Amino acid sequence: MTERVVAAIDQGTTSTRCLLFNPAGRMLAVAQREHRQYYPRSGWVEHDAEEIWRNVTRIVPAALRSAGLGPENIVALGIANQRETTVIWDRHTGAPLARAITWQDIRTEGLVAGLVEAGRAELVTELCGLPPATYFAGPRLRWLLDHVPGARAGAEAGDVLFGTMESWLVWQLTGGPDGGRHITDVTNASRTMLMDLRTRQWSPPLLDALGVPGRMLPEIRSNSEVYGTCTTVLPGVPVAGALGDQHAALVGQACFEAGEAKCTYGTGAFLLMNTGPRIARSTHGLIPTVGYVLGDEVRYALEGSIAVTGSLVQWFRDALGMISTAPQIETLAASVPDNGGCYIVPAFSGLYAPRWHPEARGVMVGLTSFITRGHLARAVLEATGWQTREVVDAMNADSGLPVLRLKVDGGMTANHLLMQFVADVLDVPVERPLGSEAVSLGAAYAAGLAVGYWTDLEVLRGNWHRAAAWEPAMDAEVRRRERENWSRAVDRSYGWAPPPAPE
Amino acid sequence: MPGTIQSIERAAAILRLLGSAGRPMALAEIAAPLDLARPTVHGILRTLREVGFVDQDRDTGRYALAAGLSRLGSGWDRHDLRSRAMNWADSLAGSAGQEVLLGMPAGSTVELVHHVFRPDGSPQRLRTGEQLPLHASALGKCLLGFAPIAVPRPHELDLQRYTGRTVVAVGMLTEHLATLRHRGWAADVGEYRTGMGGLAAPVRTSGGLVVGVLGVEGPVDELFSGGGTPTPRLVEHLLNAAREISVGLGATR
Numbered sequence: 035m036t037e038r039v040v041a042a043i044d045q046g047t048t049s050t051r052c053l054l055f056n057p058a059g060r061m062l063a064v065a066q067r068e069h070r071q072y073y074p075r076s077g078w079v080e081h082d083a084e085e086i087w088r089n090v091t092r093i094v095p096a097a098l099r100s101a102g103l104g105p106e107n108i109v110a111l112g113i114a115n116q117r118e119t120t121v122i123w124d125r126h127t128g129a130p131l132a133r134a135i136t137w138q139d140i141r142t143e144g145l146v147a148g149l150v151e152a153g154r155a156e157l158v159t160e161l162c163g164l165p166p167a168t169y170f171a172g173p174r175l176r177w178l179l180d181h182v183p184g185a186r187a188g189a190e191a192g193d194v195l196f197g198t199m200e201s202w203l204v205w206q207l208t209g210g211p212d213g214g215r216h217i218t219d220v221t222n223a224s225r226t227m228l229m230d231l232r233t234r235q236w237s238p239p240l241l242d243a244l245g246v247p248g249r250m251l252p253e254i255r256s257n258s259e260v261y262g263t264c265t266t267v268l269p270g271v272p273v274a275g276a277l278g279d280q281h282a283a284l285v286g287q288a289c290f291e292a293g294e295a296k297c298t299y300g301t302g303a304f305l306l307m308n309t310g311p312r313i314a315r316s317t318h319g320l321i322p323t324v325g326y327v328l329g330d331e332v333r334y335a336l337e338g339s340i341a342v343t344g345s346l347v348q349w350f351r352d353a354l355g356m357i358s359t360a361p362q363i364e365t366l367a368a369s370v371p372d373n374g375g376c377y378i379v380p381a382f383s384g385l386y387a388p389r390w391h392p393e394a395r396g397v398m399v400g401l402t403s404f405i406t407r408g409h410l411a412r413a414v415l416e417a418t419g420w421q422t423r424e425v426v427d428a429m430n431a432d433s434g435l436p437v438l439r440l441k442v443d444g445g446m447t448a449n450h451l452l453m454q455f456v457a458d459v460l461d462v463p464v465e466r467p468l469g470s471e472a473v474s475l476g477a478a479y480a481a482g483l484a485v486g487y488w489t490d491l492e493v494l495r496g497n498w499h500r501a502a503a504w505e506p507a508m509d510a511e512v513r514r515r516e517r518e519n520w521s522r523a524v525d526r527s528y529g530w531a532p533p534p535a536p537e
Numbered sequence: 538m539p540g541t542i543q544s545i546e547r548a549a550a551i552l553r554l555l556g557s558a559g560r561p562m563a564l565a566e567i568a569a570p571l572d573l574a575r576p577t578v579h580g581i582l583r584t585l586r587e588v589g590f591v592d593q594d595r596d597t598g599r600y601a602l603a604a605g606l607s608r609l610g611s612g613w614d615r616h617d618l619r620s621r622a623m624n625w626a627d628s629l630a631g632s633a634g635q636e637v638l639l640g641m642p643a644g645s646t647v648e649l650v651h652h653v654f655r656p657d658g659s660p661q662r663l664r665t666g667e668q669l670p671l672h673a674s675a676l677g678k679c680l681l682g683f684a685p686i687a688v689p690r691p692h693e694l695d696l697q698r699y700t701g702r703t704v705v706a707v708g709m710l711t712e713h714l715a716t717l718r719h720r721g722w723a724a725d726v727g728e729y730r731t732g733m734g735g736l737a738a739p740v741r742t743s744g745g746l747v748v749g750v751l752g753v754e755g756p757v758d759e760l761f762s763g764g765g766t767p768t769p770r771l772v773e774h775l776l777n778a779a780r781e782i783s784v785g786l787g788a789t790r
Contacts, residue, residue: 500658
């Protein structure tokens, strides 16, 4: 019998990977290639979209080789991608007009301040659910239209196309200049600041507010349907799933019921909660977003992002030289019984959800001559725990659905001391699934559902297996006191950086 | 009187130079002060890189001391080991359908540094930090057999009886160790807890040094046939996962 598997491409911030999954959701092979990060100016971060496409053409065959399979074994291809990274390209040549502007890039600071100055903030949030911020793709597209020679004229003439990374890859895979499909999926579109969250279509008032020609936008499609057929890389294989990475992890973690939540711990952390078929408006600083659209099933989600989690450990390692590898922070933290009264608030580029204080900067408080490296290591890990707690509190308040357990994934789940602390401060069990590739698995699930490889969500739920669980064990009084201390530490981070000038 | 070995002297000089520079160095910068030909230095650097003592920057090609050097005195950090082993431990739990454990030597016991639940949805608790007896567990016997320097010798152990199957005679334990060294993996057929057994294989780093043990644990009648032999597929999955983790730690295939 020929083996039939689903392929997933995870187009991430630092690398692109291709993974193959069997019907049980088990990973059979993985191939990966890193791409270059360009930092042309302070606060600017760019990727070469052509390099990323070239990497895709190499990693897919590499993954097939390592599994001993060929394109004929692949039933469908799904894509998960770094969200909000913005590229424009020439539809006749397939060449990008500029480097892609990534999600970490803050060059649109002035543009966003200008929108707010012009009194557009309310309109934007009302229509797309997002507060105007440098984080989203729409302002980046506007910046490209304003600054790249020929971009605006080309866009108005229909010669220049816009996309986030999944659009770019689907277009290349399905023929490029020769009939490539120009589509985006609803989760990526929901992060542009250009989509109406209710209709899930491009919003004319928002296109107007940002000055974006509608002709250059891709068609918005569901997360699970055949968008087209590969003409290269995997000739004949349907491209049948696409989701933003965090939405893919929600699907990969089988969070299909309202109230189910997952947190992916990487460089930053992203907590998403399924809020069911209705949009949950946030009054606590979270972002309402599309969870996923699988067939007729539309699920919204609340998202809280924490900017600095794993990157704080990297800073502790590289900038302070306190440890030689990231996992060793657990060894150092375990050398002391508690934080010794020390707290670190990692507001390196301001505070994100739920506080949204862009002018905040990092602080370390409670220092005494008693504090050792071990206490600092604890404070580093506890910062991730408390930030998770703040986002979960906001979610409970906004959704009316209390988080009863948290599913976690990502590299930091290897840190048991941290995961125990997260369970302790949330006062709910924290669970890690077998296989930490929730993002890629979610993309594979979307594609496999579209072609009938998996029949329904129940089958996918059955693929989820608990690999570890951490039960809350912290005394309620200790929790209350520590939380208050953390809050007082955060108060001290506010109001440090000067505000940006509006453009 | 035998003389010193020249290439080792040169390697030591290169390491001292990199250590004192405090920044990554180019090949020419290293060769000049030592008065050595570049191909000679290049050959030594390549070997030092392969054993994990030197890192080379991908973009600039410059060399620096590697983090691996700092592990020389202290052995492997348990959390580094867990982090490197996690994906393969998950994959082993998936294919074996059993609990997976990763252990390191701790005095006269083996201590669990990682634990993956049996993937059947049953309620389970994390066993990280639990200590198992060396003579009565698959992980412990695997350490006794493959990492004799890291643990006490059989005659120094308190061979406590846990079940009717526990090996409590030094002579018989020594025989068991000879057998498991020969076949490459250790077994526990209900020697610590009645009805529960395990299999374990060594995890190695560069030079073949054993730094930990990887094991599966489950009901004896699921792991072993009536004759006490484990299913060949299970052994294959275990050895494969232990080998892949070892390669990730710098062991040669």
